[in-house]
Amino acid sequence: MLSAQQVVQYHREGYLFPIDCLTPEEVAHYRGRLEAFEAEQGDTFGRLPDLVRSKSHLLFTWMDALVRHPKVLDAVEAVIGPNILLYHLTSWLKEPHDGAFVPWHQDGTYFGLEPAEQITAWIALTDATEEMGCVKLLPGSHAIGQQPHRDAVSPGNLLSRGQTIDRKLDYDNFVTMPLRAGQISLHHTHLVHRSDPNQTNRRRIGIGVSYIPTHCRLVNDARVTAALVRGQDNFGHFDLEPRPTGNFDAGSRAAHAASVNRFFESNQRLVARRASGNVGI
Numbered sequence: 001m002l003s004a005q006q007v008v009q010y011h012r013e014g015y016l017f018p019i020d021c022l023t024p025e026e027v028a029h030y031r032g033r034l035e036a037f038e039a040e041q042g043d044t045f046g047r048l049p050d051l052v053r054s055k056s057h058l059l060f061t062w063m064d065a066l067v068r069h070p071k072v073l074d075a076v077e078a079v080i081g082p083n084i085l086l087y088h089l090t091s092w093l094k095e096p097h098d099g100a101f102v103p104w105h106q107d108g109t110y111f112g113l114e115p116a117e118q119i120t121a122w123i124a125l126t127d128a129t130e131e132m133g134c135v136k137l138l139p140g141s142h143a144i145g146q147q148p149h150r151d152a153v154s155p156g157n158l159l160s161r162g163q164t165i166d167r168k169l170d171y172d173n174f175v176t177m178p179l180r181a182g183q184i185s186l187h188h189t190h191l192v193h194r195s196d197p198n199q200t201n202r203r204r205i206g207i208g209v210s211y212i213p214t215h216c217r218l219v220n221d222a223r224v225t226a227a228l229v230r231g232q233d234n235f236g237h238f239d240l241e242p243r244p245t246g247n248f249d250a251g252s253r254a255a256h257a258a259s260v261n262r263f264f265e266s267n268q269r270l271v272a273r274r275a276s277g278n279v280g281i
């Protein structure tokens with residue numbers, strides 16, 4: 001799926017885009033399913049609430065299918081090898097002029113994984129232009145390794161802790177990563193990136209999927225869940241997640257709630273260990 005040159009480029013720059021993956025029919029299907037769910041929830045939910053934004057591959061059979069899309073996994077496999085776990089998933093929704101943004105950060109900050117081989121595939125279910133608030137990044141910044149962040153929750157900040165990198169970098173020299181619906185980008189767990197508000201009258205929808213090779217493990221003493229999406233897991237560092245049997249049915253809601261709670265508890269434990277000096281950064 002990726003050429004040898006593209007893989008070299010990913011390792012050198014910490015990102016790669018655009019990669020054509022979904023057909024227009026597939027984009028319409030997945031966007032349609034997401035918007036049908038939102039409509040069903042009506043005033044109760046409106047936009048996807050925070051918990052449904054996380055790990056929704058456990059809630060919906062169609063999201064489970066999307067994260068296993070062969071073209072997405074082929075691109076990921078070219079970088080991290082054939083045995084692939086899905087560690088986390090976040091739906092990034094920006095409504096017209098809603099002010100939602102993401103500050104400069106590194107994805108690995110609260111993941112607590114080593115080695116640092118986690119890769120995020122950002123799947124565009126709508127166009128994501130600069131005006132719509134696509135991702136911006138600092139090329140090559142993955143090479144600086146994990147940096148300290150401070151939490152800065154504020155209105156519109158889409159990150160769960162509002163975390164932002166606590167270091168002066170050359171923020172003027174960013175690259176903009178626009179995508180068309182159906183394309184994906186890839187970025188490294190340490191790549192410094194951000195995104196600005198959507199200044200258009202169109203929705204911007206991206207599904208950020210964090211994949212890891214099965215040999216990755218958590219550095220804290222928590223045990224969390226992950227989904228085996230390709231190959232086999234000969235390491236057993238994670239409890240494997242069940243695939244949803246329905247859409248937002250009682251069984252998948254229970255499995256989802258348990259996994260999400262364990263994920264955020266583990267993040268919390270990592271923060272505490274860092275505060276007590278137990279983990280480097």
Ligand SMILES: O=C(O)CCC(=O)C(=O)O
Nearest residue numbers: 092102107122195206208
């Ligand atoms: O979608 C966005 O605006 C931010 C995405 C992001 O931070 C990520 O995928 O890690």
